[in-house]
Amino acid sequence: MKKDILAVFGILLIAAVLVNGTHIQSVDEYYLTHIDDITPESETVTLSIRCDTILQNYDDLDPALRSEEFVPPDGVILPPAKYVLREGDTVFDILDRAVRYNKIQLEFQGAEESPFGSVYIQGIHYLYEFSCGPLSGWMYRVDGVFPHYGCSRYELHDGQNIEWVYTCDLGQDVGAEWMGGKQ
């Protein structure tokens, strides 16, 4: 009789475990696999990538790129989304992570290869500097401001909003006055 009761308990216990799921992880494993999960406590930043200016300058665009495959009809390459901010993350780190997660092409020049000591973004989504005229290329804006230095030098903090925008006119068409600032 005792054995029967034990067996019944055993079955009930296993059933309970199976219902609850068997995805059991150690603490380390849990942290590792949930590092980019957004929780109420996690610090996050928002990132988006747009190229609307090309739509207004389509004639200047490299003919090889004149397709919706490269230039989306609404100019949005990546809509605003939140990403978990890890300690010490720069604008470049978040961009690099975001394009990997969303499988967007990215080409950059490493900080050691560029003469101004920062990573330089050459192309995103196959749209490169000079792809749309001599004054075109990628710029970034954090909370509405265009910083005067490279993206791997900009360390982010909680809640900031990063926008990568394609300019066809040295920043003037996206609101960066200083770039086109004549003496």
Place this chain on the structure above:
Amino acid sequence: MVRRLTAGLICLVLLFGLASPVSAAENEPDPLSIAQGIIDWKKSDVGSSDGNLLSVAYLELAGSTAGDWYPVGLSRLGKTDNYAGYLAVLRDRIQERYRQLGKLSAAKATEWHRMTLAILASGGDPTAFGTDENGQPINLIADGTYNRGKTTPLGRQGINGWIWGLIALDTMRYEVPADAFYTREDILTEILSRQLSDGGWALDGSVSDPDLTAMAVQALAPYYADETEYRYQRKQGNTEVKATVRTSVDEALACLSAMQLPTGDFKSWGTQNVESTDQVIIALCCLGIDPLGDERFIKDGNTLLSGVLRYRQPDGGFVHSYDYNPNNPTSLPDRSNTMASEQTLLAMAALWRQQNGMRTLYDFRPEKDEGSGEAVSFSDKDKQTVDALPQNLTTEQYVTVMTLLDKLEQSPDFAEKEAYRQKLAAAKEQIAAIHAEIDDLNAQIRGKLYPFEKISPSDKKTVDFIVDRYNALSVYDRTKIEHWDDVVKTKTQVDNLLRAIVIGIVLGTVAVLLTVFLVCRIRKKRRRKAKEMEELAAQFAEDDEE
């Protein structure tokens, strides 16, 4: 963004500090000692240990904007250095990039021009530099200047493409063949037609920029004495112009003179900086004008050299600017930087050449008294280096192997030459295979492991294969794998998911066994009871019969 200069001016760290007033012209140091200060600073900056600036650490930069200008400065100052190594690595890099779409760059012709200068400075031939995939010699002059238009307009990136195209074309006064896409005059008039009404040039807009104006003058300088009147349509205002290059250049010089500040230097993009001044010095030297004696370029007793020396640092290097930029929290006050220093190095080379009666900075035709250069030979030390190469190579040995192989090819014959050639060729192949493996692994990671949420146990084979390949790499080569942390994360996830399935199956099996066991026991019990009852019934029946 638009060539290294502008890119630099836009993105450079703007430094905070006080300009120490530099003494007047009479006790200014000479160009050679200023240049030596820059070279010494740069050596310590890159950590050169063998006495050369172009050391193994530096050669990693060959073919990049951060690398290619220093060899030009060094060589034009007559300095000996590891040019052979630079050529070897640059050749391999260019051959590699020629096998990709867009070759050196889809948009920037200036990639060809900068590398042309680095090759010439290092003693190479840009018209036959390595071979393409069809085994044809690579001609950077054709592909980067007169035939560039066959793929992409030379001016795709703006005025810089035309200016540097002409500078590259005139380095050796290369002939433009009859079937070329552009004639020399095409390129020349493209530059002339972009001159602004104030006499200078700019990337955009109607106000001249000192850097671009100076660079345009550098490109036009070889035509200063040319009496030809060129006809072109000036883009600003669409006016027809018929003028000699001299007229244009003189207007440009007046424009530059007007832009010069009382301190001797210039402002570009709103920032008082050293590079603009460097470019003006080079421009004047290209014209054969003495930059330090010409009255048009002395303001309040300050020469262009006084303007440059304002930016010299105690370590010998130069800062870009003293304008403090409050928007840049990462700026390091008073730190020498690569671009300011390299352009000053070029300006000092231009000055030094002028003072010594040599050809101008970008005129690479041989000097009248130039010898044939020393012969290269594969030394015993080189042999020892090859013998000491480890069995299992890594990409860390890339620069060494390429340098030695190139040196061996140029060396006169010696007994073991063929053996060493085979050894080095095998080493080159091995390293190329590792490079390919690293590239492929990076592509696999990028292509197969994202997004993380979609990872399932069925990805185990892919993930394990990537991990195995990573583990097969040397410790040095592993550092070339991007975002390895993501692979570790994915591997953990896959293993955890699989473990969950295994646990589920095991527990399920145990539960089933327990159930079977329980059922059996209950049945057995029932049967025993039934049997007992039967036996009891039988006993009762027997009793009744009695």
